[in-house]
Amino acid sequence: MQKILSVANQKGGVGKTTTALNVAAGLVKKGRKVLAIDFDPQGNLSDYLRHEADELPTISELLQSAANRELDKLDVGSCVRHNHEGIDYTPSHIVLASAGVFLAQVVCREQVLRKLLSHPAFGSYDYIIIDCLPSLNVLLTNALAASTGVLIPVQTQKFSLDGLRQLEEVYRLVRENVNPNLEIEGVLLTMADNTNMSKAVEAEVRERYGQKVFQTSIRRSVEATNSTYVQESLISARNSKLGAEYQAVVDELLNGR
Ligand SMILES: Nc1ncnc2c1ncn2[C@@H]1O[C@H](COP(=O)(O)OP(=O)(O)OP(=O)(O)O)[C@@H](O)[C@H]1O
Ligand SMILES: [Mg+2]
Incomplete structure (x- = not known):
């Protein structure tokens, strides 16, 4: 069965995009058919996928077409791009930032992405990975409404846990009102290091979320910034420690945890 995973946390800079790309790349490496969706106007x-601006619709126009019931006017399948590492993706665009405006007029505005992803063009993917923006807005609720699971990267830093209650509340509301099948796929600890602070936050997260936390934590390493700089996944980099960690996360995902 197809899995649609939102990588979400309204806190900025916790490793959502790094996780989305490397989980996608790791799944591709394991032979899965994967679509990555950039659902963040940033x-x-x-960029990380080396997308170059082109004439094809971005996720913003696709969402707008779905909202206006005009998807039949587009060749939706041809809107999927392919990156040099074999990852299929739909890019974002800054105009996605105004999605709140056009969605405000739409009935069932939380379910527009869900409707888009139910298009036959997306039916053959084993996994769809949605990189969410750092906000609790209508784009996040769209992502959660369209997903089978949410993957929550949590940076092992002070205050990291503070915002999670709000995210849990949104998760609960989406489950209750639009998507009863939504699961917490996992909590992923990111940027872990040997400081007492990092260890304390890791212990607190493991205490609070138990089995939901991936056994593998992602360590803090300059490899991550280098990876975004050269626009290549950690997974594909030779001898990357973080690449091996992300591949272990993918193994946990595939083993059903
Ligand atoms: N394990 C890591 N160790 C060190 N740096 C990291 C790690 N993971 C990500 N980073 C770096 O931290 C920054 C933020 O990461 P990323 O863009 O993945 O976070 P994000 O949650 O998607 O941010 P935003 O909320 O802005 O979308 C980037 O510069 C990235 O290279
Ligand atoms: Mg991001």
Whole structure:
């Protein structure tokens, strides 16, 4: 069965995009058919994937077409791009930032992405990975409404846990109102290091979320910034420690945890 995973946390800079790309790359390496969706107007995932601006619709126009019931006017399948590492993706665009405006007029505005992803063009993917923006807005609720699971990267830093209650609340509301099948796929500890602070936060997260926390934590390493700089996944980099950690996360995902 197809899995649609939102990588979400409204806190900025916790490793969502790094996780989305490397989980996607790790799944591709394991032979899965994967689509990555950049659902953040900042477009960081698109950059990381080496996307170059083109004439094809971005996720913003696709969403708008779905909202206006005009998807039949587009060749949706041809809107999927392919990156040099074999990852299929739909890029973002800054105009996605105004999605709140056009969605405000739409009935069932939380379910527009869900409707888009139910298009036959997306049916053959084993996994769809959605890189969410750092906000609790209508784009996040769209992502959660369209997903089978949410993957929550949590940086092992002070205050990292503070915002999670709000995210849990949104998760609960989406489950209750639009998507009863939504699961917490996992909590992933990121940027872990040997400081007492990092260890304390890791212990607190493991205490609070138990089995939901991936056994593998992602360590803090300059490899991550280098990876975004050269626009290549950690997974594909030779002898990357973080690449091996992300591949272990993918193994945990595939083993059903
Ligand atoms: N394990 C890591 N160790 C060190 N740096 C990291 C690690 N993971 C990510 N980073 C770096 O931290 C920054 C933020 O990461 P990333 O863009 O993945 O976070 P994000 O949650 O998607 O941010 P935003 O909320 O802005 O979308 C980037 O510069 C990235 O290279
Ligand atoms: Mg991001």
